[in-house]
Amino acid sequence: MKWKMLAAAAAAFMTFGVGEALAGRDLDQIRQRGTLRCGVQGPSNPGFGVPDSQGRWGGFNVEICRAIAITIFGDPNRVEFVPVTTQSRFPALSAGEVDVLSNNTTWTLTRDTNVNRFNQPAITFYDGQALMVPRRLNVTSARQLNGATVCVQPGTTTELNIADFFRANNLRFTPVVIADLDEIRRAYDSGRCDVFTNDFAALAAQRTLLTRPADHVILPERLSKEPLAVTLRQGDEELTNIVAWTTFALIDAEELGITQANVEQIATTSTNPVIRRLLGVEGNMGESLGAARPDYVRQIIRTFGNYGEIFERHLGVNTPLGLERGMNNIWTRGGLLYAPPAR
Amino acid sequence: MSATTLPAAPPRGPSFAERATGFLRACFAGPVNSAITLACLGVLWLAVPPFWTWAVTNATLYGTAQDCRAAGGACWAFVREKFWFSIFGLYPFEERWRPATMIVILVAMVVLSTIRRFWGRWLLLGWAVAAPTMWILMQGGVFGLSFVQTRQWGGLTITGIIAVYGLALGYPLAILLALGRRSELTLVRWFCTAIIECVRGVPLISLLFMAAIMLPLFMPQGVTIDRLARVLVAYTLFTAAYMAEVVRGGLQAMPRGQYEAADAIGLSYWKKMRLVILPQALTITIPAQVNTFIGLFKDTTLVVVIGVFDFFTTLRAALGDPNWLGFPTEAYLFAAGVYFLLCFAMSRYSMSLERSLKPGGR
Numbered sequence: 001m002k003w004k005m006l007a008a009a010a011a012a013f014m015t016f017g018v019g020e021a022l023a024g025r026d027l028d029q030i031r032q033r034g035t036l037r038c039g040v041q042g043p044s045n046p047g048f049g050v051p052d053s054q055g056r057w058g059g060f061n062v063e064i065c066r067a068i069a070i071t072i073f074g075d076p077n078r079v080e081f082v083p084v085t086t087q088s089r090f091p092a093l094s095a096g097e098v099d100v101l102s103n104n105t106t107w108t109l110t111r112d113t114n115v116n117r118f119n120q121p122a123i124t125f126y127d128g129q130a131l132m133v134p135r136r137l138n139v140t141s142a143r144q145l146n147g148a149t150v151c152v153q154p155g156t157t158t159e160l161n162i163a164d165f166f167r168a169n170n171l172r173f174t175p176v177v178i179a180d181l182d183e184i185r186r187a188y189d190s191g192r193c194d195v196f197t198n199d200f201a202a203l204a205a206q207r208t209l210l211t212r213p214a215d216h217v218i219l220p221e222r223l224s225k226e227p228l229a230v231t232l233r234q235g236d237e238e239l240t241n242i243v244a245w246t247t248f249a250l251i252d253a254e255e256l257g258i259t260q261a262n263v264e265q266i267a268t269t270s271t272n273p274v275i276r277r278l279l280g281v282e283g284n285m286g287e288s289l290g291a292a293r294p295d296y297v298r299q300i301i302r303t304f305g306n307y308g309e310i311f312e313r314h315l316g317v318n319t320p321l322g323l324e325r326g327m328n329n330i331w332t333r334g335g336l337l338y339a340p341p342a343r
Numbered sequence: 344m345s346a347t348t349l350p351a352a353p354p355r356g357p358s359f360a361e362r363a364t365g366f367l368r369a370c371f372a373g374p375v376n377s378a379i380t381l382a383c384l385g386v387l388w389l390a391v392p393p394f395w396t397w398a399v400t401n402a403t404l405y406g407t408a409q410d411c412r413a414a415g416g417a418c419w420a421f422v423r424e425k426f427w428f429s430i431f432g433l434y435p436f437e438e439r440w441r442p443a444t445m446i447v448i449l450v451a452m453v454v455l456s457t458i459r460r461f462w463g464r465w466l467l468l469g470w471a472v473a474a475p476t477m478w479i480l481m482q483g484g485v486f487g488l489s490f491v492q493t494r495q496w497g498g499l500t501i502t503g504i505i506a507v508y509g510l511a512l513g514y515p516l517a518i519l520l521a522l523g524r525r526s527e528l529t530l531v532r533w534f535c536t537a538i539i540e541c542v543r544g545v546p547l548i549s550l551l552f553m554a555a556i557m558l559p560l561f562m563p564q565g566v567t568i569d570r571l572a573r574v575l576v577a578y579t580l581f582t583a584a585y586m587a588e589v590v591r592g593g594l595q596a597m598p599r600g601q602y603e604a605a606d607a608i609g610l611s612y613w614k615k616m617r618l619v620i621l622p623q624a625l626t627i628t629i630p631a632q633v634n635t636f637i638g639l640f641k642d643t644t645l646v647v648v649i650g651v652f653d654f655f656t657t658l659r660a661a662l663g664d665p666n667w668l669g670f671p672t673e674a675y676l677f678a679a680g681v682y683f684l685l686c687f688a689m690s691r692y693s694m695s696l697e698r699s700l701k702p703g704g705r
Contacts, residue, residue: 043647043656044663051660053428054436055497081433082494083650083660091556092650097570182671209669320665 026236027072027290030099035078038065039098042083046205047314047321048104049081057081060314061102064124064230064247067300068100071246074292076303090116093233100243101231104201111231120229121244126327126336128222129161130200132207135215137194142169142221149174151184151193161223162197185209199226201315201323208320238290245289248339249297252278253306255330255339260305267298278342285342307337408667421670422677425661429677432497432652438489442500445477449503457692459699470511477504493571497652499681501571505643505653508575510636513582518625520587522616525594535587542584548645550577555649574646582639589631593624626700633693637686654681 030036040049040061049059066076082098089105092098094116104127105111107120133139133148142165152159154177166173176193178184181202188196189210198206200218207213230243253259256275258266267279277283280295287294304310308330315323329335357365370380401416404423411418430446431439452473455461481504484490496504523535542550554577555570597620605615625632647656658674661667 042650043652043660046663046665046668050663050665051428051433052664053424053661055428055431055433056436057433080492080494083652085648085650088552088556088649095556097556205668314665320668 026099026233027239027242030072030239034073035080036065036069036072036100037080037082037098038062038068039082039084039089039092039101039103040065041103042085045104047201047319047323049102058314060125060310061104063304063310063314064250065100065102067250067304068230068243068246070300070303071242071289071291071296074296074299090118093118093231096233099232099239104228105231106226107229107231117234118231119234119240119243120231121240122247123227123229123336124247125201125228127199127201127226127228128327129158129197129224129226130203130222131219132188132196132203132216133194133219135217139217139219142219142223143171145173145195146171147173148195149176149193150195150197151176151178151188152197153177153181153184154179157224158197158199165221165223181206197223200326201321204321204323208322213322241289242291245342246300248342249278249300250307250310251330251337251339252342253297253301254308254337255332258301258306260301260303260309263298263301267295274341274343283343408670411670417676418670418673421661421667421673424667425658425664425674428498428661429654429657430499432501432657433495434497434500435489435491435495438483438491441480441483441488441491442496442498445480446500446503448473448477448480449507453507459696474508493569494650496571498657499654501646501651502643502654504571505575505578505646506640509578509582509643510639512575513579514586516579516583517586518590518621520583521590521594524587524591538580539584539587542580543588547578547581547642548648550581551645551649553577570649571651574649574651578639578643578646581642585635585639586632589628589635590624592631593628594620596627597624626697629693629697629700633689637689640686640689641682654678 040057040059044050045059045061047059049057049061051057062081065079065081069079070076072078082092084092084098084101084103089101089103090111093101102124104125105120106127107123110116111118112120131142131145133145139145145166150162150173152162152175159175159177162173162175173195176187178187181198184196185206187193196203196206196216200222203218207216207218210216230247232239232243234240253263256272256278258275258279263279266275267281270276270279270281273282275281277285279298279301280286280293284294286296289296293299305313308325311323311325311328312318315321317324325333325335327336329337331338369376371377396416398417401414402419403411403414403416404419406420408418408421411420427439431442434442452470455469456466479485480488481496481500482491482493520535520539523531524539526532526535551574554573558568558573601619601623602615605619610618643653644655646653647659652660655678658678662671662674
């Protein structure tokens, strides 16, 4: 009995060891299971990942995951959305509860190295700490804020960043420390502080909740860099490639002017070799990536549109969040979105 | 209000007018009482009219978020819009009839179980049939029902499942632990004491975290236990450890004579406990038990840390809907109302149970 158990343990260990050595272990598991497990921010993250009244997930991060599912399976519905919190996201990813995190996780060095060993192959959204002030103050730059009172959450990097910024610019400020974000908003709305600071996207969401959103401006300065990227475990190069090149395809499509409306027409009529390769009309990019079908990009664009269309649908100026493209624009239009060549 | 329902009520109590006059006289008896009464009335005068304006006069019951913002009052339309979502959570929309049926069965079973006349073998049998039926109904995968992962269960449904299953499984376990802790067998006593102290010594939130996040890290690759099952085990253990101490209090409150009398008529240990000690010990601890029950019921909201969308979390998720941003007060009031109703029902039931179980009170 003892020997049998030992042998079983050894066998289990060996299969585990072999699995470790092969690339594509996670991808194999995803294919075998038939669904991609995608961690999204719970309970909800306005514009990025929110369940609607019928319990269906929608939002920017959600559609990124669905696009990845199209690349893997050719089917946007083969995703299980797993809500994670900021505390549980990394253990959930490490333990294999989720395959990828699409929940506004910032790409940092220690998340790439250290004990975590995550990959964050492509940036999906450039965020950064921003400052909001009432329009009546006539302030156009954060450097004019000497002596301002600032509402911040205690114990956050937000609090440290703002202290650094004011010190570096030889400015004084009075912090008003409030733990709860809703309370901070009320305090700012009632004029207890001149400045409301948070990450840009979150700040824009908070602005919609003010009594008169149009009376407040978000200043152009960014006090921190928060490049948000889909996060996955290291050790599966194939899955990493799929995540990266699915994101790049969305960006490329926008740069090339391919939209949900014209993708079919472009695919059949375009003579541009770059477009023909991207949409799988010629070449074998889909095959070398390990996509379910050669025209996976065409299917993604047909289903969700390009990066810009997804952005405008969930975060853009015509949504309650009302975000300008800013840094999240194509590089040819002054933004930072720049995809490596797909060839 | 309960004076008329008391079985031992006097044949003719004071009339309503007499009681009202008595109450008013007490309110203004002496300068201190009068001052307190006036201060209270002042606070009510300041608080109630604005609340009424917000919650009723300017409220919006039908319409969109824009209508709500235009009206300026409470947005009950938001609660109406998200009501069914708060009941069923992330459960697939087309399959919502399944959790709906499950809730009906669950409520029916709980109501039946509260009626003393039905206590007995048949009720246990009913639970033995209902519990797996409800689980199969929810999870599917057989009888042509599509498979729905437990991670998609949510809303008030999951709050009900965790509370009822956790309390129902934890209660017998608690009695065993309490008996074990007072056992004369050293090993049993040590074992039960260790479980109680270890589980009680950590917060529920870390126990849930261990069950949901840490446990899979120690499991061999590919072996997974369902997350909800792990949560239920953690919650059941927690319930058992807390209840065990309440039950132990009851056991210790029993006079020695009861134990000795039961021994004297030659009852075995289990018969002594089942027929003599436990019925009395459990009855005298009902207030403490219900207190613990209510606390544990509200603790179910902590499952949010491991990504389970219970009733409260579902409402918080609804707050993030871009089309309905900015109505947290309405959502929290609704949640408070639901929790209050459920806890109040538990408390009233326990009081009626206490009365009917009192010696000579039948």
